[in-house]
Amino acid sequence: xxxxxxxxxxxxxxxxxxxxxxxxxxxxxxxxxxxxxxxxxxxxxxxxxxxxxxxxxxxxxxxxxxxxxxxxxxxxxxxxxxxxxxxxxxxxxxxxxxxxxxxxxxxxxxxxxxxxxxxxxxxxxxxxxxxxxxxxxxxxxxxxxxxxxxxxxxxxxxxxxxxxxxxxxxxxxxxxxxxxxxxxxxxxxxxxxxxxxxxxxxxxxxxxxxxxxxxxxxxxxxxxxxxxxxxxxxxxxxxxxxxxxxxxxxxxxxxxxxxxxxxxxxxxxxxxxxxxxxxxxxxxxxxxxxxxxxxxxxxxxxxxxxxxxxxxxxxxxxxxxxxxxxxxxxxxxxxxxxxxxxxxxxxxxxxxxxxxxxxxxxxxxxxxxxxxxxxxxxxxxxxxxxxxxxxxxxxxxxxxxxxxxxxxxxxxxxxxxxxxxxxxxxxxxxxxxxxxxxxx
Amino acid sequence: xxxxxxxxxxxxxxxxxxxxxxxxxxxxxxxxxxxxxxxxxxxxxxxxxxxxxxxxxxxxxxxxxxxxxxxxxxxxxxxxxxxxxxxxxxxxxxxxxxxxxxxxxxxxxxxxxxxxxxxxxxxxxxxxxxxxxxxxxxxxxxxxxxxxxxxxxxxxxxxxxxxxxxxxxxxxxxxxxxxxxxxxxxxxxxxxxxxxxxxxxxxxxxxxxxxxxxxxxxxxxxxxxxxxxxxxxxxxxxxxxxxxxxxxxxxxxxxxxxxxxxxxxxxxxxxxxxxxxxxxxxxxxxxxxxxxxxxxxxxxxxxxxxxxxxxxxxxxxxxxxxxxxxxxxxxxxxxxxxxxxxxxxxxxxxxxxxxxxxxxxxxxxxxxxxxxxxxxxxxxxxxxxxxxxxxxxxxxxxxxxxxxxxxxxxxxxxxxxxxxxxxxxxxxxxxxxxxxxxxxxxxxxxxxxxxxxxxxxxxxxxxxxxxxxxxxxxxxxxxxxxxxxxxxxxxxxxxxxxxxxxxxxxxxxxxxxxxxxxxxxxxxxxxxxxxxxxxxxxxxxx
Numbered sequence: 001x002x003x004x005x006x007x008x009x010x011x012x013x014x015x016x017x018x019x020x021x022x023x024x025x026x027x028x029x030x031x032x033x034x035x036x037x038x039x040x041x042x043x044x045x046x047x048x049x050x051x052x053x054x055x056x057x058x059x060x061x062x063x064x065x066x067x068x069x070x071x072x073x074x075x076x077x078x079x080x081x082x083x084x085x086x087x088x089x090x091x092x093x094x095x096x097x098x099x100x101x102x103x104x105x106x107x108x109x110x111x112x113x114x115x116x117x118x119x120x121x122x123x124x125x126x127x128x129x130x131x132x133x134x135x136x137x138x139x140x141x142x143x144x145x146x147x148x149x150x151x152x153x154x155x156x157x158x159x160x161x162x163x164x165x166x167x168x169x170x171x172x173x174x175x176x177x178x179x180x181x182x183x184x185x186x187x188x189x190x191x192x193x194x195x196x197x198x199x200x201x202x203x204x205x206x207x208x209x210x211x212x213x214x215x216x217x218x219x220x221x222x223x224x225x226x227x228x229x230x231x232x233x234x235x236x237x238x239x240x241x242x243x244x245x246x247x248x249x250x251x252x253x254x255x256x257x258x259x260x261x262x263x264x265x266x267x268x269x270x271x272x273x274x275x276x277x278x279x280x281x282x283x284x285x286x287x288x289x290x291x292x293x294x295x296x297x298x299x300x301x302x303x304x305x306x307x308x309x310x311x312x313x314x315x316x317x318x319x320x321x322x323x324x325x326x327x328x329x330x331x332x333x334x335x336x337x338x339x340x341x342x343x344x345x346x347x348x349x350x351x352x353x354x355x356x357x358x359x360x361x362x363x364x365x366x367x368x369x370x371x372x373x374x375x376x377x378x379x380x381x382x383x384x385x386x387x388x389x390x391x392x393x394x395x396x397x398x399x400x401x402x403x404x405x406x407x408x409x410x411x412x413x414x415x416x417x418x419x420x421x422x423x424x425x426x427x428x429x430x431x432x433x434x435x436x437x438x439x440x
Numbered sequence: 441x442x443x444x445x446x447x448x449x450x451x452x453x454x455x456x457x458x459x460x461x462x463x464x465x466x467x468x469x470x471x472x473x474x475x476x477x478x479x480x481x482x483x484x485x486x487x488x489x490x491x492x493x494x495x496x497x498x499x500x501x502x503x504x505x506x507x508x509x510x511x512x513x514x515x516x517x518x519x520x521x522x523x524x525x526x527x528x529x530x531x532x533x534x535x536x537x538x539x540x541x542x543x544x545x546x547x548x549x550x551x552x553x554x555x556x557x558x559x560x561x562x563x564x565x566x567x568x569x570x571x572x573x574x575x576x577x578x579x580x581x582x583x584x585x586x587x588x589x590x591x592x593x594x595x596x597x598x599x600x601x602x603x604x605x606x607x608x609x610x611x612x613x614x615x616x617x618x619x620x621x622x623x624x625x626x627x628x629x630x631x632x633x634x635x636x637x638x639x640x641x642x643x644x645x646x647x648x649x650x651x652x653x654x655x656x657x658x659x660x661x662x663x664x665x666x667x668x669x670x671x672x673x674x675x676x677x678x679x680x681x682x683x684x685x686x687x688x689x690x691x692x693x694x695x696x697x698x699x700x701x702x703x704x705x706x707x708x709x710x711x712x713x714x715x716x717x718x719x720x721x722x723x724x725x726x727x728x729x730x731x732x733x734x735x736x737x738x739x740x741x742x743x744x745x746x747x748x749x750x751x752x753x754x755x756x757x758x759x760x761x762x763x764x765x766x767x768x769x770x771x772x773x774x775x776x777x778x779x780x781x782x783x784x785x786x787x788x789x790x791x792x793x794x795x796x797x798x799x800x801x802x803x804x805x806x807x808x809x810x811x812x813x814x815x816x817x818x819x820x821x822x823x824x825x826x827x828x829x830x831x832x833x834x835x836x837x838x839x840x841x842x843x844x845x846x847x848x849x850x851x852x853x854x855x856x857x858x859x860x861x862x863x864x865x866x867x868x869x870x871x872x873x874x875x876x877x878x879x880x881x882x883x884x885x886x887x888x889x890x891x892x893x894x895x896x897x898x899x900x901x902x903x904x905x906x907x908x909x910x911x912x913x914x915x916x917x918x919x920x921x922x923x924x925x926x927x928x929x930x931x932x933x934x935x936x937x938x939x940x941x942x943x944x945x946x947x948x949x950x951x952x953x954x955x956x957x958x959x960x961x962x963x964x965x966x967x968x969x970x971x972x973x974x975x976x977x978x979x980x981x982x
């Protein structure tokens with residue numbers, strides 16, 4: 001236990017630190033080109049928005065309410081509400097999402113059985129059990145298949161994280177740093193969304209220009225050997241960098257161009273504005289966007305946190321669904337909502353938890369929408385207390401395999417990798433419950 | 441592992457005195473006769489001297505290089521200035537920037553032997569071992585996790601052993617022999633990790649790693665029989681786990697009772713008695729005088745590390761159809777290595793003291809092979825680790841790292857520099873963005889020093905770099921020490937960041953920038969530091 005805590009602490013701190021560092025994802029180039037063998041599959045989805053519920057949200061308090069399980073399981077949430085789809089009820093704290101239920105499907109039988117953040121994050125986002133190989137997570141795989149080497153020409157990298165990287169494992173695994181996400185940093189809810197490397201904090205355009213001039217004035221070595229090919233290459237990179245800083249790159253991240261009422265509707269908080277930003281990135285054709293939504297690891301005072309966070313989540317997600325739908329983008333955009341696990345159905349009222357919930361990987365919920373996923377369905381079921389999966393278990397590889405299919409990436413096809421290993425994208429395992437045919 | 445840094449405060453005071461005594465910045469020399477064709481007319485007194493070298497009264501290296509240059513009609517570059525030299529040799533030998541105090545005293549030193557003295561001193565510093573351990577750990581694939589899976593315990597042991605060998609200048613043949621012939625636990629006998637840190641434990645994988653590392657060859661192009669002959673030497677390496685997690689013992693298979701037939705890469709067959717360690721037989725052959733690969737590989741690599749490219753290039757792709765640009769030079773270095781008792785530091789010293797190494801990076805010939813024939817010092821971007829260390833040094837800040845695996849027992853003291861990191865699994869976004877090798881294959885080309893738009897955005901405009909500059913204690917100290925004298929302040933910033941004083945034109949441009957309307961001193965300092973950090977002179981070895 002002691003050791004586990006130390007590990008946990010260190011990696012958590014690292015996760016924060018990593019966020020302060022740069023924009024590795026921008027380094028995508030086409031050095032590993034190899035044609036993808038997925039022509040057989042027709043891609044319905046062009047983009048994915050992953051709403052990553054960092055820490056593990058409770059299934060009972062969101063999309064799998066158990067009003068009859070008693071106070072020790074439901075706590076204050078005993079009156080689930082009807083949605084706009086007959087027969088589907090969700091937590092009363094999510095009234096706006098209830099009005100969008102026709103657009104998404106709820107999977108109530110997610111399971112992998114692991115209760116450690118690191119391992120569970122790895123399993124849910126790679127679809128693999130920990131092994132000698134470190135596999136890439138979905139975002140890295142998508143950016144491998146849909147990135148620059150396969151025709152993506154977007155201004156920003158193909159795999160963007162709003163705003164801090166997940167940091168619980170090496171996102172790109174053996175695919176290498178080229179496939180790491182570009183973490184924006186900053187906060188889209190601030191008056192200026194300071195995107196790492198693109199929008200600098202507290203530096204005016206005038207100052208940017210004048211100090212660039214200074215840089216050129218003082219570039220004595222460069223002036224001494226203007227023909228040097230290395231220097232020419234660097235000059236080109238500098239020109240490109242300034243084009244992004246002063247050009248469309250900055251416009252893309254400038255949320256002040258959105259109407260106030262739209263921004264209000266998404267919610268004036270980091271998550272809400274991240275949802276809005278995600279929509280703008282989808283409009284630009286970015287294939288994979290992760291909203292790293294922190295704060296769901298509620299060991300203590302769980303319900304106080306839910307009271308604060310659920311309305312925020314409700315507004316952001318519901319508006320995103322509606323907005324994408326109205327713009328005709330939902331059909332080509334998968335929204336995927338999940339944490340690394342759920343939370344213990346039985347509430348720990350005792351000290352020191354005082355009404356907390358533990359980690360729970362045996363049974364939890366996920367939500368999928370758009371991009372070819374049908375709305376208005378429930379997949380699988382849990383028992384009357386949300387402890388066990390009773391119907392149609394869905395393992396992470398089933399969910400991920402289904403997403404890959406919709407993206408036109410053959411889950412049984414080869415996963416190209418720098419070391420030439422013979423690996424498949426997301427093959428079903430023996431344990432697998434099968435891909436989500438019922439909602440595709 | 442703590443390092444004594446030269447006291448910054450003292451250096452600042454001395455600097456200040458220097459400026460009071462020597463108000464003329466730089467020693468820009470004008471040349472009377474126009475000699476260069478492709479070069480601009482403006483003098484760069486501090487980037488190069490106007491001294492040429494002929495190869496006649498210089499070292500044997502220079503004589504051999506000059507011979508090929510004459511044959512090709514290539515004019516060598518001028519010798520570099522003292523300012524360029526001290527920065528270059530610090531970066532090349534110790535992977536770090538010189539303290540301003542060291543620059544100042546070096547520039548003032550009038551001894552004709554001062555460059556040799558400095559080289560000698562740097563080769564003996566702890567930082568030499570720190571920096572070159574980094575290089576060797578790239579080649580020997582030192583990292584905790586995938587695909588090597590040494591785990592932190594073995595990484596620490598292995599790195600320390602490599603570091604100590606370099607610090608103590610263990611003869612290179614002994615170093616190689618120990619890596620090749622040791623047996624025991626990989627947590628307790630660090631050398632055996634040579635066999636652990638290979639992707640795969642089959643004889644072909646081992647033979648591939650041995651020939652790449654110590655012979656500079658890639659046996660995948662050999663004929664099958666020749667490959668099999670070499671693989672036999674490693675067919676009796678055995679591995680077993682212990683009760684301790686991730687510990688593995690590398691040993692000689694005791695069940696092998698038959699004699700073994702193996703063939704050396706030069707085609708000579710050998711029969712090895714049962715009970716005899718075939719690895720020792722191979723190591724004897726490899727390190728014998730006259731072995732055509734062993735000495736050649738390492739002198740060629742050292743040359744490539746210091747001069748940007750190998751005499752045979754790529755340095756780890758030696759094959760008959762990839763000839764040396766200067767075979768005599770390579771032979772000379774091989775002989776020197778063997779005659780010195782495999783003293784690598786001596787080879788470094790030979791190269792570093794040559795005029796060839798001490799040329800300016802500004803070429804005087806437009807011949808396409810100017811760089812390949814070593815007629816100038818080639819500019820190269822600083823490696824990721826060296827670059828981030830330099831940024832930290834200027835700002836007085838530290839870096840943060842992360843690892844994909846839990847390393848609860850790995851402690852990195854705050855003052856540690858990135859070049860001292862033992863474990864390739866411990867990394868940061870900066871290091872990955874700037875092309876740090878993944879330590880998977882041990883190939884030189886794993887390190888990627890290509891510039892990218894993302895790197896440029898990061899250095900020009902990221903909060904990471906901007907915060908380092910804004911919070912720089914070093915820059916604060918310079919502002920205080922300059923006591924409001926702006927030219928002094930600019931001079932000190934130059935000395936700290938570019939290891940030289942500004943030229944007149946640079947001083948004028950910087951002063952003008954400080955006089956911009958509304959420009960406070962601190963902002964001016966920040967922007968000047970930003971501009972110098974983003975200059976080619978800072979980002980590249982030159």
